[in-house]
Amino acid sequence: MSLQTTCYNILTASSDAREHKAMSKVFDWVLILLVLINVAAMMLETVPQVANVWSYELHLIEIVSVILFTIEYALRVYSSAAAPVHGNTELVHKSVWKRRWQYMKSPMAIIDLMAILPFYLSVFIAFDLRILRVFRVLRILKIGRYSRSMQTLVTVIRNESHSLLAAISVLLLFTVIAATCIYYIEHHAQPEVFSSIPASLWWALVTLTTVGYGDAVPVTALGKIFGGFITIMGICFYALPAGILSSSYTSQMQLKRDRFKDTVRTALDDGMLSAHDMHHIERVRELLDLDEEEAHLIMRLLQHHHKVAENTGSDEPHSNHHAP
Known part of the structure; x- marks a missing residue:
């Protein structure tokens, strides 16, 4: 196995190479710990008492983190050429560097790059780039690479993007209508608060979201009535995106359970689960991010149904044989 393929299997936890599974898990946990330490250090830098005392240590953490993240990014770009194509004929005919460029344009690769780019820009470019340091917070998004729950949420948002866009458009439209109405109702009573x-x-925004900071409130009778109406409507309208996401998330989790059940049923076709079958089922469970206890319960139920079906099938010929 080439170095490129080995790096790919370790970095992506590829199921094609079981011998690298342990090393891949160690690598994932080290990167997760590094991200958490780095984000914590970034936050502590904004505390004057801590920054004054531990400035050298915090800067050292930043340098070490950037070096390790740079090595990780370089290895991911290098090994991306070894990614399986899964029947993608266009990708098969692409050169090694074209495959790497395809990976570099992916969302996670861009996040990886933006996590280290501000550091190098601040070193090599001689002007104030403090605003770019805000992008350091993107390093926490790197955890999404190792969290299948977050990946499921991203899938849900992508699948429901049209519905979410429609719901957000309605919310924005209703917010503008509410702002326009309250302006004409309250402008004469509070020209400094509702100036435009x-x-x-x-x-309109804080009322529709039922936050109500209290810095801008209607004082006229009509304004208070309208404000109460907007608050009630906000509860209804702002529940739309949450309902869309929760419904789609539930559907995604049910789809994962169904795929796990299909895997177990396929393994039970020969009437028993071998060690190879159990390893495959466990691997599928990890990939689907199912709870271990729930997965074992599904397996026991399917095994029970399989045994009942076998016994029922074997009893039918026996009873027919003794039939008069």
Whole structure:
């Protein structure tokens, strides 16, 4: 096995190479720990008492983190050429560097690059790039690579993007309508608070979301009635995106359970589960991010149904044989 393929199997936890499974898990946990330490250090840098005392140590953590993240990014780009194509004929005919460029344009690769780019820009470019340091917080998004729950959420958002866009469009439209109405209702009573429709958008937003900071409130009777109506409507309208996401997330989890059941049923076709079958089932469970206890319960239920079906099938010929 080539170095390129070995790096790919370790970095991506590829199921094609079981001998690298343990090493891949260790690598994942080290990277997760490094990300958490780095984000914690970034946050502590903003505390003056801590920054003054531990400035050298915090800067050292930053340098070490960037070096390790740079090595990780370089290895991921290098090994991306070894990724399986799964029947993608276009990718098969692409050169090694074209495959790597295809990977570099992926969302996770861009996040990896943005996590280290501000450091190098601040070193090699001689002007104030402090605003780019905000991108350091993107390092926490690297954990999404190792969290299948977050990957499921991203899949849900991608699948429901059209529905979410429609719901957000309705919310924005209703927010503008609410801001316009409250402006004409309250402007004469509070010209400094509701000075314009854009200024009234803040009141509409915090009222529709039922946050209600209290910095802008209606004082007229009609304004209070309208404000109460907007608050009630906000509960209804802002529940739309949450309902869409929760429904789709539940569907995704049910789809994972169904795929796990199909895997177990296929393994039970010969009437028993071998060590190879158990290893394959466990691997599928990990990939689907199913709870271990729930997966074992599904396996026991399917094994029970399989035994009942076998016994029922074997009893039928026996009873027919003794039939008069």
